[in-house]
Amino acid sequence: MLYFARWKIALILGTILLGVMFLLPNFVPESTRYGSDGTPQGVWSTLPSDTLNLGLDLRGGSHLVFQVDMDEVREDRLVRLADDVRTVLRNQPAILTAAPAVVEGRVVVRLSRPDDLEAALDRLEDINEPVSNSFGQASLDQTLSIEADEDGRTIRVAITEAALEEIQSRTVTQSVEVIRRRIDATGTTEPTIVRQGDDRVLVQVPGESDPQRIIELVGTTARMTFHMVEANVDPGPDGQGRTPPGVIILPQESPEEPFLAVQRRALVTGEQLVDASQGFNESGQPSVNFRFNTSGARAFGDATAANVGRRFAIVLDDVIISAPRIRSPILGGSGMIDGGFTVQSASDLANMLNAGALPARLTPVEQRTVSAGLGQDSIERGQIAIIIGFSLVIVFMLLAYGFFGIASTVALVVNICLLMGGLSGLQATLTLPGIAGIVLTIGMAVDANVLIFERIREEYRAGRTVTNAIENGYQHAQSAILDANVTTFIAAAVLYMMGAGPVRGFAVTLGIGIITSVFTAFVFSRLLLAGWLRLAKPKSLPM
Numbered sequence: 001m002l003y004f005a006r007w008k009i010a011l012i013l014g015t016i017l018l019g020v021m022f023l024l025p026n027f028v029p030e031s032t033r034y035g036s037d038g039t040p041q042g043v044w045s046t047l048p049s050d051t052l053n054l055g056l057d058l059r060g061g062s063h064l065v066f067q068v069d070m071d072e073v074r075e076d077r078l079v080r081l082a083d084d085v086r087t088v089l090r091n092q093p094a095i096l097t098a099a100p101a102v103v104e105g106r107v108v109v110r111l112s113r114p115d116d117l118e119a120a121l122d123r124l125e126d127i128n129e130p131v132s133n134s135f136g137q138a139s140l141d142q143t144l145s146i147e148a149d150e151d152g153r154t155i156r157v158a159i160t161e162a163a164l165e166e167i168q169s170r171t172v173t174q175s176v177e178v179i180r181r182r183i184d185a186t187g188t189t190e191p192t193i194v195r196q197g198d199d200r201v202l203v204q205v206p207g208e209s210d211p212q213r214i215i216e217l218v219g220t221t222a223r224m225t226f227h228m229v230e231a232n233v234d235p236g237p238d239g240q241g242r243t244p245p246g247v248i249i250l251p252q253e254s255p256e257e258p259f260l261a262v263q264r265r266a267l268v269t270g271e272q273l274v275d276a277s278q279g280f281n282e283s284g285q286p287s288v289n290f291r292f293n294t295s296g297a298r299a300f301g302d303a304t305a306a307n308v309g310r311r312f313a314i315v316l317d318d319v320i321i322s323a324p325r326i327r328s329p330i331l332g333g334s335g336m337i338d339g340g341f342t343v344q345s346a347s348d349l350a351n352m353l354n355a356g357a358l359p360a361r362l363t364p365v366e367q368r369t370v371s372a373g374l375g376q377d378s379i380e381r382g383q384i385a386i387i388i389g390f391s392l393v394i395v396f397m398l399l400a401y402g403f404f405g406i407a408s409t410v411a412l413v414v415n416i417c418l419l420m421g422g423l424s425g426l427q428a429t430l431t432l433p434g435i436a437g438i439v440l441t442i443g444m445a446v447d448a449n450v451l452i453f454e455r456i457r458e459e460y461r462a463g464r465t466v467t468n469a470i471e472n473g474y475q476h477a478q479s480a481i482l483d484a485n486v487t488t489f490i491a492a493a494v495l496y497m498m499g500a501g502p503v504r505g506f507a508v509t510l511g512i513g514i515i516t517s518v519f520t521a522f523v524f525s526r527l528l529l530a531g532w533l534r535l536a537k538p539k540s541l542p543m
Contacts, residue, residue, distance in 0.1 A: 019421035055431035062211040065366035107157040114152040222352035224270035229311040233261035252320035267303045272296025276353035278346040286346040288337040297333025305329035382435035403542040408449040411525040418516040431505035441513030448521040460541045
């Protein structure tokens with residue numbers, strides 16, 4: 001077991017070299033690694049050039065808490081429920097009713113004839129489905145509560161509490177995913193985005209010193225729709241003009257036309273977008289290019305072909321950002337939005353459209369900026385903790401095991417290099433709990449060496465030769481060390497899957513540290529001792 005073939009030696013040394021290569025960029029200035037265009041230059045175009053990412057507690061950044069506007073979600077769901085009620089009652093043979101209205105959190109519909117009550121209740125039961133939980137499993141609770149008044153002509157339809165709770169849970173979960181896609185698309189590294197309570201979302205963005213930009217990025221619902229403009233309807237100077245059925249008045253980002261009347265029904269929606277990107281128009285001004293999927297392209301093409309010469313409005317969160325005139329049919333499924341953008345705002349809008357619309361409006365309820373100075377203080381304290389722990393371990397190993405302590409120290413240095421290189425290569429985020437994980441890794445690595453060296457000492461005292469004692473020591477200590485590390489790795493995996501933020505940072509550091517500790521304890525330190533045996537040919541055990 002102490003014999004290493006050349007290919008094994010090359011593989012071991014190559015692994016260590018790879019770890020050092022990933023670690024090296026952390027000691028080279030960014031101006032040396034990257035050119036003015038932000039791309040790696042020189043030798044760094046072929047070597048790893050990414051450095052270790054620091055979390056909010058080490059690097060500083062923005063900490064925000066958003067609240068999901070559930071009142072708006074409930075109101076929107078009731079409006080959609082009223083449309084569903086209208087549709088199901090108008091199916092042939094139609095049941096004559098007044099237009100369903102939302103009154104005090106319920107959809108109220110009044111029948112023209114009391115004789116239609118039973119038929120209407122039967123039809124409404126068709127849209128009353130069991131509540132589905134987050135795993136898609138149906139429960140015994142229904143989504144709707146359907147009641148008839150004593151007059152025999154009025155039906156009241158409400159969303160049940162169980163359905164509202166599931167809607168709220170699903171809305172917050174979807175909001176977390178959309179926020180994560182938006183912030184990741186901006187190039188921000190490892191943001192922490194987690195649910196907090198029933199209706200709040202915690203957002204932590206390391207390195208972002210401007211929380212207002214995050215608020216603008218997250219606070220925009222990014223619900224985009226395309227509507228035909230009704231030029232014959234006067235919106236009035238204050239947007240309070242009279243409108244026929246099916247027409248609404250929306251504000252516009254234009255001082256010349258602060259309001260426009262548009263058709264309520266959308267031609268296409270942002271859900272049919274497949275790609276959006278920042279670009280430039282013919283005048284060189286920033287714009288947003290977009291492309292629809294097949295169904296969106298067909299609907300958009302048909303609408304523009306039938307309305308050449310008319311204007312259509314591009315609406316973002318109930319505000320018209322552009323209202324161009326259709327000069328010819330747009331049949332390719334792609335287009336451009338001009339809205340007086342800057343490059344940054346056009347890029348942010350494209351990112352938001354690609355990430356998808358938020359299911360509800362988010363309102364910031366807490367925001368603070370963690371200064372880089374506080375992060376630097378945490379880094380310095382963490383460095384002191386690592387140095388003290390490392391030094392005490394080295395002193396103990398040298399006093400307890402002599403030459404073997406030197407081999408253990410070399411293996412420990414390699415272990416730290418591999419751990420930090422692994423964090424850099426995986427672009428994991430190092431947090432203050434992560435530094436605690438590094439210190440814990442040092443202790444675990446030394447613990448493995450102590451078990452091995454004590455076993456070697458026992459074998460030597462039992463009359464084995466130096467070579468046999470070392471070989472048996474590694475062999476007999478292997479199972480105990482592997483069992484301990486496997487169980488700890490499972491715990492780290494559970495922490496990573498179930499935790500968030502700093503807990504995940506600790507789990508990542510601990511998991512990588514376990515792998516590097518096992519490698520240095522069983523592979524690298526054994527290679528060192530095998531080389532020592534071959535060169536020194538000792539007659540006695542030097543410890």
